[in-house]
Amino acid sequence: xxxxxxxxxxxxxxxxxxxxxxxxTLGELFSERAGVLNLGIEGTMFLGAFTGxxxxxxxxxxxxxxxxxxxxxxxxxxxxSLLSVRLGVNQHVxxxxxxxxxxxxxxxxxxxxxxxxxxxxSIESFxxxxxxxxxxxxxxxxxxxxxxxxxxxxxxxxxxxxxxTRFGLQIRAVGENPEAADAAGLNVYAIRTRxxxxxxxxxxxxxxxxxxxxxxxxxxxxxxxxxxxCIALIIFANWHAVNVxxxxxxxxxxxxxxxxxxxxxxxxPYELFLSLPYVVTIIALTxxxxxxxxxxxxxxxxxxx
Amino acid sequence: MHAVEMKGxxxxxxxxxxxxxxxxxxxxxxxxxxxxxxxxxxxxxxRILYGLYTADEGQIIINEKPVVIHSPKDAIKNGIGMVTQxxxxxxxxxxxxxxxxxxxxxxxxxxxxxxxxxxxxxEKFGIPVKPQALIKHLSVGERQRVEILxxxxxxxxxxILDEPxxxxxxxxxxxxxxxxTRLQKSGLxxxxxxxxxxxxxxxxxxxxxLRDGKLAGTVNVADTNLKELANMMVGRENFGVxxxxxxxxxNLELKIENICASDKKGLPALKDVSLxxxxxxxxxxxxxxxxxxxxxxAVLCGMHKITSGKIxxxxxxxxxxxxxxxxxxxxxxxxEDRHANMVGELSVAENLILDQMNNxxxxxxxxxxxxxxxxxxxxxxxxxxxxxxxxVRTLSGGNMQKVMLARTLSQNPRIVIASQPTRGLDVGxxxxxxxxxxxxxxxxxxxxxxxxDLEEIMALSxxxxxxxxxxxxxxxxxxxxxxxxxxxxMAGSAA
Ligand SMILES: Nc1ncnc2c1ncn2[C@@H]1O[C@H](COP(=O)(O)OP(=O)(O)O)[C@@H](O)[C@H]1O
Ligand SMILES: [Mg+2]
Numbered sequence: 111x112x113x114x115x116x117x118x119x120x121x122x123x124x125x126x127x128x129x130x131x132x133x134x135t136l137g138e139l140f141s142e143r144a145g146v147l148n149l150g151i152e153g154t155m156f157l158g159a160f161t162g163x164x165x166x167x168x169x170x171x172x173x174x175x176x177x178x179x180x181x182x183x184x185x186x187x188x189x190x191s192l193l194s195v196r197l198g199v200n201q202h203v204x205x206x207x208x209x210x211x212x213x214x215x216x217x218x219x220x221x222x223x224x225x226x227x228x229x230x231x232s233i234e235s236f237x238x239x240x241x242x243x244x245x246x247x248x249x250x251x252x253x254x255x256x257x258x259x260x261x262x263x264x265x266x267x268x269x270x271x272x273x274x275t276r277f278g279l280q281i282r283a284v285g286e287n288p289e290a291a292d293a294a295g296l297n298v299y300a301i302r303t304r305x306x307x308x309x310x311x312x313x314x315x316x317x318x319x320x321x322x323x324x325x326x327x328x329x330x331x332x333x334x335x336x337x338x339x340c341i342a343l344i345i346f347a348n349w350h351a352v353n354v355x356x357x358x359x360x361x362x363x364x365x366x367x368x369x370x371x372x373x374x375x376x377x378x379p380y381e382l383f384l385s386l387p388y389v390v391t392i393i394a395l396t397x398x399x400x401x402x403x404x405x406x407x408x409x410x411x412x413x414x415x
Numbered sequence: 416m417h418a419v420e421m422k423g424x425x426x427x428x429x430x431x432x433x434x435x436x437x438x439x440x441x442x443x444x445x446x447x448x449x450x451x452x453x454x455x456x457x458x459x460x461x462r463i464l465y466g467l468y469t470a471d472e473g474q475i476i477i478n479e480k481p482v483v484i485h486s487p488k489d490a491i492k493n494g495i496g497m498v499t500q501x502x503x504x505x506x507x508x509x510x511x512x513x514x515x516x517x518x519x520x521x522x523x524x525x526x527x528x529x530x531x532x533x534x535x536x537x538e539k540f541g542i543p544v545k546p547q548a549l550i551k552h553l554s555v556g557e558r559q560r561v562e563i564l565x566x567x568x569x570x571x572x573x574x575i576l577d578e579p580x581x582x583x584x585x586x587x588x589x590x591x592x593x594x595x596t597r598l599q600k601s602g603l604x605x606x607x608x609x610x611x612x613x614x615x616x617x618x619x620x621x622x623x624x625l626r627d628g629k630l631a632g633t634v635n636v637a638d639t640n641l642k643e644l645a646n647m648m649v650g651r652e653n654f655g656v657x658x659x660x661x662x663x664x665x666n667l668e669l670k671i672e673n674i675c676a677s678d679k680k681g682l683p684a685l686k687d688v689s690l691x692x693x694x695x696x697x698x699x700x701x702x703x704x705x706x707x708x709x710x711x712x713a714v715l716c717g718m719h720k721i722t723s724g725k726i727x728x729x730x731x732x733x734x735x736x737x738x739x740x741x742x743x744x745x746x747x748x749x750x751e752d753r754h755a756n757m758v759g760e761l762s763v764a765e766n767l768i769l770d771q772m773n774n775x776x777x778x779x780x781x782x783x784x785x786x787x788x789x790x791x792x793x794x795x796x797x798x799x800x801x802x803x804x805x806x807v808r809t810l811s812g813g814n815m816q817k818v819m820l821a822r823t824l825s826q827n828p829r830i831v832i833a834s835q836p837t838r839g840l841d842v843g844x845x846x847x848x849x850x851x852x853x854x855x856x857x858x859x860x861x862x863x864x865x866x867x868d869l870e871e872i873m874a875l876s877x878x879x880x881x882x883x884x885x886x887x888x889x890x891x892x893x894x895x896x897x898x899x900x901x902x903x904x905m906a907g908s909a910a
Contacts, residue, residue, distance in 0.1 A: 275523050283505045283516050290503035293467065294565075295488035295517035414467060
């Protein structure tokens with residue numbers, strides 16, 4: 111019975127940990143399939159976490175908070191587009207710049223709005239859905255946040271958009287061969303801009319999940335490198351939406367496992383456990399990444415004379 | 416009636432005037448050649464018409480109406496289609512997906528319906544394509560057909576073809592010409608970019624010649640001849656370098672025995688390739704681009720591993736040699752991609768010693784006086800139009816290639832591997848490079864010449880081998896090798 115409890119708890123935690131990674135990686139997927147590496151992801155998730163929290167705290171509406179996060183994410187995506195697509199700034203530089211900027215603005219605005227209180231401000235966060243009664247042993251798995259279910263449902267949706275719609279075809283074309291897309295009469299800039307805006311929105315929702323659902327409060331370390339994990343996951347996923355799920359679940363599973371191992375009284379430095387998900391990510395990447403093939407035009411700004 | 420008029424077109428790239436007040440008129444229903452050497456500005460002019468470049472000055476008139484073309488979208492709207500020199504297809508998409516890329520109607524793609532439409536268009540225009548095939552699996556000739564059909568599918572009535580024959584074997588060229596003549600009869604106007612005089616005489620009715628970005632003239636094909644066109648094109652009548660007479664060949668110098676190698680993706684690229692090159696001969700290796708030439712040249716330069724087989728330079732075994740072993744064995748390399756083999760930010764003098772730095776070191780320090788002297792001598796003897804301190808990045812293609820030749824050949828190699836040595840060079844530089852290669856042969860070096868330019872192969876080689884799909888299809892002595900025989904072999908039939 112104990113081991114059943116353990117496994118149920120593990121799976122439940124795995125899904126919670128995986129949720130922001132699914133949003134972040136799907137967001138990055140849109141950007142990268144269109145040919146833009148968006149290293150602004152870490153900052154955009156942070157901005158989403160903050161904006162969601164701040165709007166929810168001031169208006170009292172979690173949904174307005176989520177909407178605010180989405181808008182902030184779109185803005186961050188548009189800024190990335192302005193820099194890397196329109197102005198042709200090196201994508202690494204533009205992305206890291208956005209991460210620094212978005213993080214700085216969020217921290218500043220947080221101080222302005224909430225001051226320097228001893229107790230961190232908190233909000234009443236989204237409740238978990240009650241799909242099974244609490245007495246059911248499987249309830250911890252099924253009773254998750256709505257955003258988790260939406261995130262999982264987004265995976266087939268994103269797959270469908272990328273592979274079956276006209277917009278998806280255009281994204282793939284500008285990400286693989288912008289010259290060809292241009293010669294075919296497509297507006298490369300506009301398509302990349304749209305992809306970045308959608309990507310930014312998804313990343314911000316990933317961040318907002320942390321404040322609006324999982325934690326109900328905002329701390330400076332809230333995103334804690336999840337954006338960078340998404341950058342690794344997208345390589346693991348070989349730029350395919352469906353694989354994003356497996357990557358996020360593996361990382362989430364190991365993360366959930368290491369948290370439980372820490373409390374098992376095993377006599378090892380806890381840092382070892384903390385590093386476990388990253389070690390597993392690196393191993394998974396080296397195995398899966400060997401055959402990974404990035405969109406051909408990734409990192410290349412498109413210019414026409 | 417004019418289908419297209421271009422008036423006073425000017426296009427500058429920084430200091431370079433690539434198009435200098437050029438006028439160009441296309442009549443409805445004609446095949447009109449745009450002739451000129453490499454760098455004459457043919458591509459630039461047509462990229463302006465197709466909206467890929469924006470002109471600095473000038474006017475475009477289509478069907479008697481002035482138009483502004485900002486992008487290919489505008490051009491397509493005006494009934495213009497272009498098949499660019501480097502195809503603009505997305506390799507990871509299918510033929511049908513590439514065809515409909517520019518359309519914007521509808522959210523979802525009904526691929527089966529689109530494939531059917533593409534198949535119908537293919538039927539209607541008589542240009543066979545496979546709608547469901549991925550572009551990356553198609554041959555160059557097939558890709559070109561997709562590009563042409565793509566333009567026609569979007570209702571082009573003016574079709575621009577940028578050097579369409581450069582990538583084709585002779586038989587495919589015939590097929591292309593047949594299709595163009597047929598389409599012309601149904602009212603299509605064609606702009607045919609080329610630097611091959613014979614082709615122009617064969618299928619065009621009118622020729623506009625460009626030289627150094629300027630209009631050299633427009634003439635009717637019926638009223639002109641090869642000599643006049645050549646004269647207009649290069650400003651002189653005699654050009655072309657040719658191997659003179661037979662020569663006794665010497666000892667076996669480079670021996671390639673049954674080598675196999677894979678390409679970057681791990682697919683077999685070289686299959687059981689064997690070649691002998693003797694002292695004092697040029698062995699030409701003909702073939703359409705992408706049939707293993709790149710891999711063979713990389714293998715011989717020590718940059719790519721073989722999976723089986725042997726390579727000998729004299730009696731030195733180079734089968735698993737590193738680049739420095741190859742140099743030490745006296746193999747001189749003129750690589751396919753000169754940009755990748757020079758450091759653009761370094762000076763001409765520095766690039767000239769890049770692969771023999773040890774000869775220019777004194778007490779562990781670079782001996783710049785000696786480097787400078789070496790550069791000045793080579794600049795003089797190889798006729799490089801640059802000074803020793805210029806950064807290589809700023810040199811024209813021809814001068815860059817001369818630096819490459821100077822670096823390699825000043826070391827008097829026993830074996831010379833020359834890959835596509837004249838690709839992208841103008842006629843003057845091409846002649847120069849060919850002369851130098853012939854000098855190497857006469858000096859007694861064993862020269863392996865890999866080239867996609869069949870004329871070049873035929874002009875220089877003592878013997879000609881043909882590679883297709885990574886296999887040697889046969890080797891012919893020069894006097895037996897006709898363009899037709901070689902063309903068949905290049906298309907995959909054995910000698
Ligand atoms: N995008 C560009 N940037 C700078 N220079 C260019 C560019 N495109 C062409 N040129 C230069 O313009 C000249 C004409 O080139 P091009 O039109 O390609 O000649 P052609 O097609 O006749 O061989 C060349 O000297 C070439 O180097
Ligand atoms: Mg050209």
